[in-house]
Amino acid sequence: MSQDLRILQAARLKGRPTESDLIAAVGPADGAAAVQTLVAAGELDRVGARIELTAAGRSRLDTLLAAERATVDQERLRQHYLEFGAVNTEFKQLVTDWQLIDGEQPNDHTDPEYDARVVARLAALHERFAPLLEAFTGLVPRLETYPGRLTAALARVRSGDPAWFARPLIDSYHTVWFELHEELIGLAGLSRVAEAAAGRAE
Incomplete structure (x- = not known):
């Protein structure tokens, strides 16, 4: 089942x-x-x-x-979800910085130093997020594939393939993050519409 x-x-x-x-x-x-x-x-x-x-x-x-959802400790889940909100805000800024330089100029990925700085920030966020992600998988074992999927996407980005940061239709870091966020919204009994209205939807 x-x-x-x-x-x-x-x-x-x-x-x-x-x-x-x-x-x-x-x-x-x-x-x-x-x-x-x-x-x-x-x-x-x-x-x-x-x-x-x-x-x-x-x-x-x-x-x-x-x-x-009925088997999940909702109080702990909501507590962790609030912690996730701060990390999610940081991740959204990272995606923006990856796609736009100075918030205006599209990033064509021809500046390796700029990309390296953003990737370093993503790697740091990934490491800091790991304990919280582990807490989520402890509450909901079905989420256990997410750490490996995020790690695999990060490895591809660090190897020099920019597509694996935020390209849709592949298991890019952004795609996997979006799916995880969708999982957490559903598990908490929330809706993406309401989360978007509150500024928390990724």
Whole structure:
């Protein structure tokens, strides 16, 4: 059941991922077989080379998420989520600085010294965030793939590939961070609309 939840949620968060992207996000060794079982059950659908969540899958996902949320210590989760807010604000500024120099000029990544400074800040944030992320995974074991996914994205950025900082449609640092934030919003029983209105949505 936990594996079904991982896969259905990843399909929701990613929109229409390829099967390999979906399996990479959830991490189960027998992910291909699990995806096929959900397709056969009518909860996932194959659209060309991509996978999408069906109405039946979304309904079951809502049920599974509600059951999971009922097992989570909400007081501790809300406390940690408040701590996450400060880190998230810092991360949003990092993304802005990565995309725009001085908040105005698009960053074409031809200045290696500028990029290196931003990447160093990202690495420092990543290290400082690790204990809080560990606290989240302790509360919700299903989130255990996020530390590795963030670390993998950071490693690609540090190796010199700027795409892995904030490019959409791949497991860039920004993509994984966004999905984690979406998970936390749902687990806390909040909504992205309300969080955006409060200035906390990434």
